[in-house]
Amino acid sequence: MTDNFREIFRTEAMELLLELESAMMDLEETPDNEDLIDRVFRAMHTIKGTGAMFGFAEISALAHEAETAFDEVRRGNIPVTRDLVDLMLSTCDQIRKMVDDPNPDLSIKMKLVEKFRDWPCPIRKRTPDRTRPIPAGSPRRTVRISGGSGLSLGRAYLPRVSILWPCWMNWPAWGTTKYRL
Amino acid sequence: MAYTIMITDDSVSIRQMVGFTLQAAGYSTMESVDGADALEKLAQAQADLLITDLNMPNMDGIELIRQVRGIDRFRFMPILMLTTESQDEKKQAGRTAGATGWIVKPFAPDQLVAVVKKVLG
Secondary structure, X not given: OHHHHHHHHHHHHHHHHHHHHHHHHHHHHOOOOHHHHHHHHHHHHHHHHHHHHOOOHHHHHHHHHHHHHHHHHHOOOOOXXXXXXXXXXXXXXXXXXXXXXOOOOOHHHHHHHHHXXXXXXXXXXXXXXXXXXXXXXXXXXXXXXXXXXXXOOOOOOOOEEEEEEEOOOOOOOOOOOOOOO | OOOEEEEEOOOHHHHHHHHHHHHHOXXXXXXXXXXXXXXXHHHOOOOOEEXXXXXXXXXXXXXXXXXXXXXXXXXXXXXXXXXEOOOHHHHHHHHHHOOOEEEEEOOOHHHHHHHHHHHHO
C-alpha cells in the first residue's frame, strides 16, 4: 500500500508543479497578484507536507525553503522579481527530477536551498547557516515535542514536554526520531 | 455503529492515505477538498469527528473550524487539525477557533489511528 501512496503522491506532485509553473509565469506579469502568491505558497506547502508523509524527505526540505520564501512574499517582505521567478522555476525542475528519480543527485538541491537561505529579505533576517557556531548567550525559543508518538495532540490527551531549542537552529528535519523522548 | 469521520484536505494523497487508514481501522469516512466543500457536505450528513488541513483554497481550516463550531449539532464534535512543524501561529488560531487537537505531518498510519481512538473514545 505504501507504494500506492507514493504513486499517488507522484501524480499529485506533477500536477502541483504544472500549476506552480503556470502561476510563476503569470506572476512575472503581475507580481503583486495576491491570489497567485497564495496559490504558489499553498502548492509548495502541499508538496512539503505530502512529500514528508510519503518518504520524500529531500523534496520536502527543498519545498520548505520555497514555501518560507513565499511566506515572506505573502507578508510583503520580499518582492517577486525575475530572479525569484527563475529560482522558483529551477526549484520546480529539481523537484520534478527528484519525484522521478529515487536516488537523485542532491548537489543541485543543496545549491537551491542555499540560494533561498541567502535570499535578501530586507525586513526580517532569514534562516541563518546551520553550521554557524552557537553565539554566546544566544536567545532560545521553545519547541514542543510529543511524548514519544511523533504526534503532538492538543489539550490533555497526550503528555507533552517542552525542550529548549537555540533560535539559530532550523526547525527539526522531517521524519527524524532524534527529538523524541 | 461505526463512527463517521470527515477528512478535509486539498491534497488527494493525504485524503486517500487518511481515508484508507481509517477505513482499515473500521471507521466510515467522508472526504472534502476544502472548507467550503466540507461545510456543504456536513450540512447534509452526520459526522463524529472532523480531521482538517489548515492551508486550503476557498475556505481554510481555521475558518472551517469556526463555522463548524457555530453549528449546534457539531458544537461538541472532536476536531483535529493536520499541521506542519512550521505552523505554530496557525495551530494557535485553530485552537482558538475550537479545535480539539492537532496531528503534525508527517505521521504514520498507526499514529493517526491511535489519536483518533483517543478522541472518539
